[in-house]
Each structure stands twice: as structure tokens, then as C-alpha cells.
Amino acid sequence: MEVLLAVVVGILYAAGFYMIMRRSIVKLILGLGLLGHASNMFIFTIGRVMRGNPPVMPHGHDVLTQPYADPLPQAFILTAIVIGFGVQAFATVLVKRAYQTVGTDDFDQMISTDQP
Amino acid sequence: MVLEAVLSGFVLALFAPWIYKVGRGAAGWILALLPIGIFIYFATFVPPVAEGETFVFAQTWVPSIDISLSFNVDGLSLLFAMIISGVGALVIIYAGGYLAHDRDINRFYVYILMFMASMLGVVLSDNVITIFIFWELTSITSFMLIGYYHEKPESRTAALQALLVTGAGGLALMAGLVMMALVGGSWEISELLNRGDVITGSSLYVPILILVLAGAFTKSAQFPFHFWLPNAMAAPTPVSTYLHSATMVKAGIYLMARFSPALGGTQTWTVVVTSFGAVTMLLAAHMAWQKKDLKQILAYSTVSALGILTMLLGVGTHAALEAALVFLVVHSMYKGGLFMVAGAVDHEAGTRDIALLSGLRKAMPITGAAAVLAGLSMSGIPPFFGFVGKELIYESTTEFDMSAILLTVFAFLTNGLTITAALLVAHKPFFGSKLSAPKHPHEAPLTMWLGPVTLGTLGLLFGLLAGWVGEFLIAPAVSAVQHHQTEVHLALWHGFSMILLLSLVTIAFGVLVYWKHEVLGRWFAPSNVISKWGPEQWYFWSLDGMLGFGRWQTRLLQSGYLRNYLLIIIFSTVGLGLYTLSKYNVFSQNTIFRPIDVTSYEFMFMALIVASAFVVTQVRSRLAAVAALGVVGYGVAIIFVLDGAPDLAMTQFSIETLSVILLVLVLYRLPRFIQFSRSRPKKITEITAALAGGGFMALLVLLVTALPAQSRLAPYFAENSYKLAHGHNVVNVILVDFRGFDTMGEITVLGIAAVGVFGLLKLRLDKTRQTDTPPDVLTTQHQSADVFPVMEREQS
Amino acid sequence: MTSVILSTATRYMLPLLLLFSVFLLLRGHSEPGGGFVGGLVAAASFAFYAFAYNVKQARRALRINPRVFIGVGLLIAVSSATYSLFLGKSFMTGIWTETEFPVFGAIGTPFIFDVGVYLVVLGVILTIVFSLAEGEQ
Structure with missing residues (x-):
């Protein structure tokens, strides 16, 4: 299971890296999205995977008994997902403005701030 | 109480602009009340300290790492504290007159009060870390004071130079102090001084000594770091008086004196410190008499005096330490006075060039009298205190057991040329039959002659009361430096001896050089070409080198192409990561080949x-790509x-x-993916990088x-x-x-992101400027880039 | 983008989704759910509304400017965290009521904090979505 997840994480990262190295700024945003998923999966997997045992204790219990999935990586990822959305939204809007202002979506033409 | 005395300067600095607003012309007098109060407070320590008592005031600050705000009042720190507060009061009053018409004077008051407080902190601290913090604060405040006339490029250059040189020394000092504390096993200076044997016997002794001396030599302008001090004369004269003659430059001297029980007494110490001091004193004295600018003469003669002090601390015998502390007091008084005189002359007569000045005593009798008093003390004429100092210097050099003759010759030449410098400053502008100055001179105001007259008179009084001064001020300080109780007997008259004869010959030599200084100056002029390749040039070369390196690596790494940055980041992360992993040999069979359930x-x-x-990654349509990205997200959910994470799944x-x-909302309006042409090798490099990065992350997960x-x-x-x-x-x-605290930070960030998006979308720039390029933060070009297009449009 | 099915569905979905989001928020402490998910679901319901009709009508349905939610939410979160200071305990110590309420159980400052999170998330998402959608229309 973890071996396969490792492969999934690796492929998501590779796809993300590939996308952010493209010349199109739109692809950059999609790449950032992929990298976000990759990182969440990365943290999730190295926190160990535990099938079907959420860190929620049944009613009437006052301690969580083994086995349970590690709650800490989950808390991290939960905030990371929401923050990731905020960052993605901001990057998207920034790209949109950059496109409107500069008039190109080619990164290679955005290397200097001098007037063309 | 000592803590309050030190920190009060910082507190008053906060209110200084307000006091200036209320007090105006009287602000200098009002603000000087604080240093006067501090001076009186420390004066009450004189009798018990002379009895051999020391006072320790400790206040914990950061207990977890042994940093305490502890202060130690013994003979040495008391002497320095009184010089700092006493001269400080006179300088603040003086500045009230000197900078009366300057619009930034309130800034000056803020800086100088902060400087005074930092300086008091340096000489009173008993903790290794605290002394370093105050030491750095003096560097920073002196940077602001030297750059006070910030419109002038030379002021800015000089300020930066002083900051870089003393700051670099400060870092070395920190390393040295920390090493010393670790070797000595305590962070309290008073404890370290008891463990001199441990420190000098340690294998780290030589590195510690080099690092501490690097700090002291840079601060006290010893050769080859001396060049910043003459350049620092770009500062207003009150600053030169206070920082560059009486106090800050003596911080290095203080440091060497303070730590000499812990670090001194070895052959290495004596050879290194004495030779640096001796070379500095002679070289600087030789530079001083060739200068034409009053402040430059004084600056070089200050460097020379600092050299004398360093040399004496290097020799380190009882006589030498006595000489050092007497000369320290003498020098603070006459040099402080002469700097103030130079400022008054500049202010009232319009120039500091001695060639243009003569006969000023007729127009400025009081300033002239003060100059004469200080000049006589500087020349070491009896019954001035300077005479006592010079006698003691000769006494210690003639007894130096390594090479008495060489050191005495150095001291003789230095003292002689010091007399020449004194004559150039105190005689040349004021005497002579004809009154000459660029503008019509008149007497300086009370604020500006009070300081030099007080200091000049004290030079005379201390000479007459030498025995008393020796008992109450010098003896406790010498005891502190020697680290055991000792007695000092100062006297003006030692009877007829070799040393008296030497003094007389010195005076004759100095007067002779002064008499012929114009001829001799032409004679020596060609030799000054050497200074073109001197230490100051090394400073500029290293500065240029650093900037050049910065530009080179910026061009190399910051090409402006995002993918180049990414390639560098990915390949170096993977490379370094794999190297580290292989070093720890973490790979094994069952890492990678595991049963897959x-x-x-x-x-x-x-x-x-x-x-x-x-x-x-492959699809050509934007919407298809977005949809596919969505599928990835749902798959992750x-x-x-x-795998037991329902909360995550719901959120995802x-x-x-x-998302x-x-x-869809945004990308709908953006252009289709254009298949930008990319050369084949580039594409292969990028795919390789992507696969390497992904593979590395997968490997990490497996491990x-x-x-x-x-x-x-x-x-x-x-x-x-x-x-x-x-x-x-x-x-x-x-x-x-x-x-919960993390979550609080997170929702704040979210709020900011939303405000950012809102701002980017809703707050549109002025329509006419829509096509402007975004401003470049790093260069000043953006101003022109912003302005020109608008102007062009207006024309068309 | 006006579809009769979508707009009709959304009109009936909106109150249900909102109710669901509050339910998620309330039960978050003992079952999967909480302020983040609740806020997201609530935001999604209004985002759908804006999609089905238009932003103007979505804003009208919301009544309050979404940016206000960000500020109010942060304020609630910070207040719930500072409350313990007044009781002489350190910042962010959870304070709970003694008595148990019929539906929620005991109420404590962490729950109030979660309400703040809910409002911030709702405000943030709607601010972003509304401004973007208005820019395009």
C-alpha cells in the first residue's frame, strides 16, 4: 500500500514540477495545484496509513484506543488544503492581472520589467 | 541603580525630540542634566572604590542561556564611566551651540544620548553577551552619528566604512568572547578574570586572543584598521570630540585593559599588542603633522595616542599600566578640548585649514586660551597633567625588558611629533602678528567655549593635584587591570634624571619639526604615494570584490527565467539529499522491495x-486540464x-x-495554451529534472x-x-x-489572501497607467519607468 | 449560464446546505466535521447560487458583505482565545461551562473559536469567488 502511494506521490510531484517549468503562466497554476496534492499526500503517507480507523473515539469512550490513524498529520493537511486554496486563488488572480497588464502569458517574455 | 543609570540614556533619547520642541535653544542645557547627574552618581563611588571595594549589580535577563544584565563598578569601569558622562555633558552643551541652526539637531540629541548609554553599558557590563550587545550598539549609533550630514556622499561613505570595519571586528570579538567564556567556564567577566591561568593555558588561547584583539584593534583604530577614524571626521565636530577622541575609540583600549588579567601576561600578548601599538603610534604621529586640516591633524594624533595606549597595555608592567591610565585621562581632556576648539574655529572663522588661519587670539581670546591650555597638556609641559603622562611613558619604555632602546626611540619620535601636532593646532591658528581668516571671526558663544575651557583647566588642575588624582582615580584603575590591589604615587617632580632630559630633548625635537614643518612637509610628500596602496585601499578592494562577486553570482543564478531557478533548486536538492542519504547508508533491501498489499x-x-x-500535463484544452486536475483532487479525497481521514476527505x-x-471562472478568459516552441535538449533537461524530483520524493516516502x-x-x-x-x-x-494558535495564524493568512485577491481585482490602477510595467523594487529605475510613459502619452 | 434545473435545485439546496454546514460545525468536536468543513460547505452553497443565478442575487441572498465575515470571524476567534486571560490563565486555555446543554453538551471557548474559523472560511471563499465572478460578468 505504502509502496504504491510512494509511487503516486512521486508521479504527482514529477507532473507538478514539469508543469511549473512550462512557458505558459496558466500551466504554472495547474502545476501549483498538482504540487499541493503531492505535498498533502506526502505528509499523509509518511504519517503512516491506517485503513478505516479514523482518529475519532466512539461515544461513551474517553480515550482513543489502538488502532487509529495518526491525527496530527491530518490536522496539518486539513489546514494545508484550505491554505492551498487561498494561495491558488491569489496566484490565479495575480496571473490574470499580469496577463492583462503585460499582454502575454509567456514566461520567457516576462523576464524583465523594462518597457518592451 | 547602575542599570537605571545605563538605561536612562535610552529613555531620555526617546523624549529628546519633544524636549527640543519645548526647550529649543536651551535643549542642550536641559539634556546635559542627565550626564551631569550620572557623573555625580558615579563620583559618589570614588571614595569606596579607592578603598578597594567593587560593586556588582546583577539583574537576570535571559536566564536560560546565562545572559544577565550584570554590572560591575571597579576602578577601571568607574574611571571610564566618569569620562563618558563628564565629557558627554560638555559635548551635549557644546552641540547646542555648534548645531544651533541645524534642522536635524533633535536627531543628533537622540543619537548622542543613545550612544552615551551604549558606551556606559560597554564599560560597566559584567556579562560577556551584554558587553557585546552594548559594543555593537556603539557601532550602530556611531554609524548614525558619522552619517549625520546624510546629504553628503562622503559622510555616507565614511559612516559605512566605520560600520563595516568596527562591525567586522565586533563579530570577531563575539566569537572570541564566546570561546573565552566556554574555556573559562563562566559568562561573567569578573569570574573569567579569576581564571586567567585556565584561559592562557588552553589550546584555544591564540585564536581567542586574535579574535578579541581584532575587535579591540578595529574599534580603537590600530594599524592596519586605522583609516576609518580620519574619514569619520566627516561627522559634526561634537561627534568627533565625543566618539573619536574621548570615548568610543577608547572602547578597544578598555577591552584590552579589562581582559588583560585573563589574556595578558604571556609572551604572545606582549609581542603582538606592543608591536601593533608601537607601529600605529609612530605611523599616525608622522601622518598627523603633515595634514593641513585641523580635524585631520587631531584625528591622526588620536590614532597615535591610541597606539601609545595599546603599546603600554602590551608592555603591561606596573609602570606601563600606570602610564596608560594617566595618559588615557590626559588624552581625553586635551583632545576633547582641542576638537571643540577646532569646531569653534571652523564655526567662527569659516575654515579648518591651518594655512589660512593666523592671529585668531585677538578675535577669539577665550577659545585661544583654552587651546593653549590643552596644547600645553598635549605637549607634556610641566605643571600640566600631560607632563606626568609623558614621564610615565618614558619610564615604562626604558624599563621594557624585550627591547627597551627600540621602543624608547619609537616613543621619543611619537612624543616629539605629538608636540608638533599640538603646536600646529594650538599655536598656528591663534598666534602670528596678522589676523587672517576667510570670514570675520568673533568669539564663540558660551556653550562652545565652556567645554574646552573646563577640560583645559582640568588638565592643569590634575597636574597640580597629581598625587590626589593618582590615589583616588588612577590607583583603583591600575588595581583593576592588574587584578590585585596596588598603589600609585604620582608626582610632578621626580628630580633630575635621564627621563627629564629625554623630555627636554623631545620638546626641542617637536618644536624644531614645527618650525620647519613646511619644508619638511614638501620633503616627505612623495612618500605619501605609498598610502595609495595602503590599508584603506585594501578595504575598497575587498568592498569592490564583494560587490563584484555579488553581481557575478546574481547574473549566474538570477537569470530571470523561472525554469532555470527551478532546475537549480531541484537538481541541488536531489543531489544534496541523495548524498546525505548515501552517507548514512539508509538503503537496504526491504526499503524498496516490500510486499504490496x-x-x-x-x-x-x-x-x-x-x-x-x-x-x-498533456492535454491541450484548458478546461480539460482543469477538469483533470479536479479528478486528481477527488481521487486524493x-x-x-x-484511509481513516474523514475530515480531510470532506474538506478536500x-x-x-x-477550486x-x-x-473555470478565471481561466476561461485567459488564452489557450500556446504550444511554445522549446528546443529538444531543453525539454529533455526539464523532463529529467521533473522525474528526478518526483523520484526523490517517492524515495523519501519509501525510506x-x-x-x-x-x-x-x-x-x-x-x-x-x-x-x-x-x-x-x-x-x-x-x-x-x-x-489552536496555529489555526489562528492560518485563518489570519486566509483573510489576508482574500483581501489580496479583492485588492488585485477591484482596486484597479488608473486607466491611463494600465499598460505600465509593474515597478521594479530592486532598482531605482522604477521611478523613471513610472513617469515616462505617462508623460509621453500626455504629449501625444 | 442559466439552466432551469440548476437554478431551481439551487434555490431548494441553499437552505439545506446551510443547515448541513451548521450541523457539521456543531458536531465537529465529537464527529468528523468542524469549522473548516462547515465554512466550506456554506461557502459552496452560495457559490452555487452565484453560478446558477448571478453574483448580485447571491450577494442579496447573503445580505451581508462577505468581507465582514472575515473580520467578525477573526474577532470571535481572538476573543475566545483571550477570554482565559481574564480568568488568570494563559492565552488560549480552553474554558468550559459546568452544565451540559441538551444538544451540544458542554460549551467551551474552543467551540467559539471554531465558530470564528467557520465565519472566516466562509468570508474568505465568498470574497474570492464573488470578486472573481464579478470581474468576469
């Missing part, structure tokens, strides 16, 4: 994620569902939906998951989340309770 539906969803990710589902909506799981936090949360936080859902309890 996976259910069919798990495999299906993973395959879906992988396939969609591939589609995202399903993995969360299957909602976010993924929203698809968002991307980590191969280790046994041992979370130390999870059991705590499992045990306590209901008992302490009334929650059955542990993830939620972590978010809102155990790690």
Missing part, C-alpha cells in the same frame, strides 16, 4: 490519480476516505469543487515508511483529547484547542 479499488483510485495527473471534496469553479512508526505526539492526543478538551474528534481538537 493493496485492494482492487484502492489500486483503481491510485491509477485514476496517476492517469489524470498525466492528462493535466477518496484515498483520504479509505469541498475545496476541490470550489474548479474558481479556475520513512520502512522505519517503525513511532509518533510520540499521537498517544498524548489520543489519551487526552476528551479528558482535557471535551472532544471525541481528535483532529478537530488539535485544530481548535491543542494547536
Whole structure:
């Protein structure tokens, strides 16, 4: 299971890296999205995977008994997902403005701030 | 109490601008009350300290790392504290007159008060870290004071130079002090001084000595670091008086004197410190008499005096230490006075060039008298205190057991040329039959002659009361430096001896050089070409070198192409990571080849994620790419569902939906993916980088998951989340309770992101400037880039 | 983008989704759910509304400017965290009521904090979505 997840994480990262190295700024945003998923999966997997045992204790219990999935990586990822959305939204809007202002979506033409 | 005395300067600095607003012309007098008060406060310590008592005031500051605000009042720190507060009061009053018409004078008051407080901190601190902090504060405040006339480029250059030289020395000092504290086993200076044997016997002794001396030599302008001090004359004269003659430059001297029980007494110390001091004193004295600018003459003669002090501390005998401390007091008085005189002359007669000045005594009798008093003390004429100092210097050089003759010759030449410098400053502008100055001179105001007259008179009084001064001020200080109780008997008259004869010959030599200084100056002029390749040039070369290196590496690394940055980041991370991993030999058979237990539906969803990710990279339509990205997200959510993370799954589902909506809203209006042409080798490099980065991350996952799981936090949360936080859902309890502070930060960031998006979208720039390029933050070009297009448009 | 099915569905979905989001928020402490998910679901319901009709009508349905939610949410979160200071305990100590209420159980400052999170998330998402959608229409 973890071996396969490792492969999934690796492929998501590779796809993300590939996308952010493209010349199109739109692809950059999609790449950032992929990298976000990759990182969440990365943290999730190295926190160990535990099938079907959420860190929620049944009613009437006052301690969580083994086995349970590690709650800490989950808390991290939960905030990371929401923050990731905020960052993605901001990057998207920034790209949109950059496109409107500069008039190109080619990164290679955005290397200097001098007037063309 | 001592803590309050030190910090009061910082507090008053806060209110100084307000006091200036209220007090105006009287602000100098009002602000000087603080240093006067501090002076009186420290004066009350004189009788008990002379009895041999020392006072320690400790206040914990950062107990976890042994930093305390502890202060130690003994003979040495008391002497310095009184010089700092006493001269400080006179300088603040003086500045009230000198800078009366300057619009930035309130800034000056702020800086000078902060400087005074820092300087008091340096000489009173008893903790290694605290002394370093105050030491750096003096560097920073002196940077601001030297750059006071910030419109002038030479002021800025000089300020930066002083900051870089003394700051570099400060870093070396910190390293030295920390090493000394670790070797000596204490962070309190008074403790370290008891463990001199341990420190000098340690294998780290030589590095410690070099580092501490680097700090002291840079601060006290010893050769080859002396060049910053003459350049610092770009500062207003009150600053030169205070920092560059009486106090800050003596911080290095203080440091060497303070630590000489811990570091001194060895052959290395004597040879290094004495030779640096001797070379500096002679070289600087030789430079001084060739200068034409009053302040330059004084600056070089200050460097020379600092050299004398260093040399004496190097010799380190009882006589030498006595000489050093007497000369320290003498020098603070006459040099402070002469700097103030130079400022008054500049202010009233319009120039500092001695060639243009003569006969000023007729127009400025009081300033002239003060100059004569200080000049006589500087020349070492009896019955001035300077005479006592010079006698003691000769006494210690003639007894130096390594090479008495050489050192005495050095001292003789230095003293002689010091007399020449004194005559150039105190005689040349004021005497002569004809009154000459660029503008019509008149007497300086009370504020500006009070200081030099007081200091000049004290030079005479101390000479007459030499015995008393020796007992109450010098003896306790010498005891502190020698680290055991000792007695000092100062007297003006020692009877007829070799040394008296030497003094007389010195005076004759100095007067002779003064008499012929114009001829001799032409004679020596060619030799000054050497200074073109001197230490100052080394400073500029290293500065240029540093900037050049910066530009070179910026061109290399910061090409402006995002993919180049990414390539560098990815390849170096993978390279360094693999290197580290292989070093620790973490790879083994069962890391990578493990049994794969996976259910069919798990495999299906993973395959879906992988396939969609591939589609995202390959598809030509934007909407298809967005949809595929959405599928990746839903796939990840399903993995969360299957593996015990319902909260994550719910969040991921909602976010993924929203993010698809968002991307569709925006990307719909953006251009289609243009298949930008990319050369084949470049594309191959990028694919390689992407695969290497992905592979490396996959490897990390495999390595980590191969280790046994041992979370130390999870059991705590499992045990306590209901008992302490009334929650059955542990993830939620972590978010809102155990790690609630993180969540607070996170929602704040979210709020800022939303405001950012709102601002970018709604607050449109002025229509006419829509096509302007965004401003470049790093260069000043943006001003022109912003202005020109608008102007062009207006014309057309 | 006006579809009769979508707009009709959304009209009936909106109150249901909102109710669901509040339900998620309330039960977050003992079951999967919480302020983040609740806020997201609530935001999604209005985002759908804006999609089905238009932003103007979505804003009218919301009544309050979404940016206000960000500020109010942060204020609630910070207040809930500072409350313990007044009781002489350190910042962010959870304070719970003694008595148990019929539906929620005991109420404590962490729950109030979660309400703040809910409002911030709702405000943030809607601010972003509304401004973007208005820019395009």
C-alpha cells in the first residue's frame, strides 16, 4: 500500500514540477495545484496509513484506543488544503492581472520589467 | 541603580525630540542634566572604590542561556564611566551651540544620548553577551552619528566604512568572547578574570586572543584598521570630540585593559599588542603633522595616542599600566578640548585649514586660551597633567625588558611629533602678528567655549593635584587591570634624571619639526604615494570584490527565467539529499522491495490519480486540464476516505469543487495554451529534472515508511483529547484547542489572501497607467519607468 | 449560464446546505466535521447560487458583505482565545461551562473559536469567488 502511494506521490510531484517549468503562466497554476496534492499526500503517507480507523473515539469512550490513524498529520493537511486554496486563488488572480497588464502569458517574455 | 543609570540614556533619547520642541535653544542645557547627574552618581563611588571595594549589580535577563544584565563598578569601569558622562555633558552643551541652526539637531540629541548609554553599558557590563550587545550598539549609533550630514556622499561613505570595519571586528570579538567564556567556564567577566591561568593555558588561547584583539584593534583604530577614524571626521565636530577622541575609540583600549588579567601576561600578548601599538603610534604621529586640516591633524594624533595606549597595555608592567591610565585621562581632556576648539574655529572663522588661519587670539581670546591650555597638556609641559603622562611613558619604555632602546626611540619620535601636532593646532591658528581668516571671526558663544575651557583647566588642575588624582582615580584603575590591589604615587617632580632630559630633548625635537614643518612637509610628500596602496585601499578592494562577486553570482543564478531557478533548486536538492542519504547508508533491501498489499479499488483510485495527473500535463484544452486536475483532487479525497481521514476527505471534496469553479471562472478568459516552441535538449533537461524530483520524493516516502512508526505526539492526543478538551474528534481538537494558535495564524493568512485577491481585482490602477510595467523594487529605475510613459502619452 | 434545473435545485439546496454546514460545525468536536468543513460547505452553497443565478442575487441572498465575515470571524476567534486571560490563565486555555446543554453538551471557548474559523472560511471563499465572478460578468 505504502509502496504504491510512494509511487503516486512521486508521479504527482514529477507532473507538478514539469508543469511549473512550462512557458505558459496558466500551466504554472495547474502545476501549483498538482504540487499541493503531492505535498498533502506526502505528509499523509509518511504519517503512516491506517485503513478505516479514523482518529475519532466512539461515544461513551474517553480515550482513543489502538488502532487509529495518526491525527496530527491530518490536522496539518486539513489546514494545508484550505491554505492551498487561498494561495491558488491569489496566484490565479495575480496571473490574470499580469496577463492583462503585460499582454502575454509567456514566461520567457516576462523576464524583465523594462518597457518592451 | 547602575542599570537605571545605563538605561536612562535610552529613555531620555526617546523624549529628546519633544524636549527640543519645548526647550529649543536651551535643549542642550536641559539634556546635559542627565550626564551631569550620572557623573555625580558615579563620583559618589570614588571614595569606596579607592578603598578597594567593587560593586556588582546583577539583574537576570535571559536566564536560560546565562545572559544577565550584570554590572560591575571597579576602578577601571568607574574611571571610564566618569569620562563618558563628564565629557558627554560638555559635548551635549557644546552641540547646542555648534548645531544651533541645524534642522536635524533633535536627531543628533537622540543619537548622542543613545550612544552615551551604549558606551556606559560597554564599560560597566559584567556579562560577556551584554558587553557585546552594548559594543555593537556603539557601532550602530556611531554609524548614525558619522552619517549625520546624510546629504553628503562622503559622510555616507565614511559612516559605512566605520560600520563595516568596527562591525567586522565586533563579530570577531563575539566569537572570541564566546570561546573565552566556554574555556573559562563562566559568562561573567569578573569570574573569567579569576581564571586567567585556565584561559592562557588552553589550546584555544591564540585564536581567542586574535579574535578579541581584532575587535579591540578595529574599534580603537590600530594599524592596519586605522583609516576609518580620519574619514569619520566627516561627522559634526561634537561627534568627533565625543566618539573619536574621548570615548568610543577608547572602547578597544578598555577591552584590552579589562581582559588583560585573563589574556595578558604571556609572551604572545606582549609581542603582538606592543608591536601593533608601537607601529600605529609612530605611523599616525608622522601622518598627523603633515595634514593641513585641523580635524585631520587631531584625528591622526588620536590614532597615535591610541597606539601609545595599546603599546603600554602590551608592555603591561606596573609602570606601563600606570602610564596608560594617566595618559588615557590626559588624552581625553586635551583632545576633547582641542576638537571643540577646532569646531569653534571652523564655526567662527569659516575654515579648518591651518594655512589660512593666523592671529585668531585677538578675535577669539577665550577659545585661544583654552587651546593653549590643552596644547600645553598635549605637549607634556610641566605643571600640566600631560607632563606626568609623558614621564610615565618614558619610564615604562626604558624599563621594557624585550627591547627597551627600540621602543624608547619609537616613543621619543611619537612624543616629539605629538608636540608638533599640538603646536600646529594650538599655536598656528591663534598666534602670528596678522589676523587672517576667510570670514570675520568673533568669539564663540558660551556653550562652545565652556567645554574646552573646563577640560583645559582640568588638565592643569590634575597636574597640580597629581598625587590626589593618582590615589583616588588612577590607583583603583591600575588595581583593576592588574587584578590585585596596588598603589600609585604620582608626582610632578621626580628630580633630575635621564627621563627629564629625554623630555627636554623631545620638546626641542617637536618644536624644531614645527618650525620647519613646511619644508619638511614638501620633503616627505612623495612618500605619501605609498598610502595609495595602503590599508584603506585594501578595504575598497575587498568592498569592490564583494560587490563584484555579488553581481557575478546574481547574473549566474538570477537569470530571470523561472525554469532555470527551478532546475537549480531541484537538481541541488536531489543531489544534496541523495548524498546525505548515501552517507548514512539508509538503503537496504526491504526499503524498496516490500510486499504490496493493496485492494482492487484502492489500486483503481491510485491509477485514476496517476492517469489524470498525466492528462493535466498533456492535454491541450484548458478546461480539460482543469477538469483533470479536479479528478486528481477527488481521487486524493477518496484515498483520504479509505484511509481513516474523514475530515480531510470532506474538506478536500469541498475545496476541490470550489477550486474548479474558481479556475473555470478565471481561466476561461485567459488564452489557450500556446504550444511554445522549446528546443529538444531543453525539454529533455526539464523532463529529467521533473522525474528526478518526483523520484526523490517517492524515495523519501519509501525510506520513512520502512522505519517503525513511532509518533510520540499521537498517544498524548489520543489519551487526552476528551479528558482535557471535551472532544471525541481528535483532529478537530488539535485544530481548535491543542494547536489552536496555529489555526489562528492560518485563518489570519486566509483573510489576508482574500483581501489580496479583492485588492488585485477591484482596486484597479488608473486607466491611463494600465499598460505600465509593474515597478521594479530592486532598482531605482522604477521611478523613471513610472513617469515616462505617462508623460509621453500626455504629449501625444 | 442559466439552466432551469440548476437554478431551481439551487434555490431548494441553499437552505439545506446551510443547515448541513451548521450541523457539521456543531458536531465537529465529537464527529468528523468542524469549522473548516462547515465554512466550506456554506461557502459552496452560495457559490452555487452565484453560478446558477448571478453574483448580485447571491450577494442579496447573503445580505451581508462577505468581507465582514472575515473580520467578525477573526474577532470571535481572538476573543475566545483571550477570554482565559481574564480568568488568570494563559492565552488560549480552553474554558468550559459546568452544565451540559441538551444538544451540544458542554460549551467551551474552543467551540467559539471554531465558530470564528467557520465565519472566516466562509468570508474568505465568498470574497474570492464573488470578486472573481464579478470581474468576469
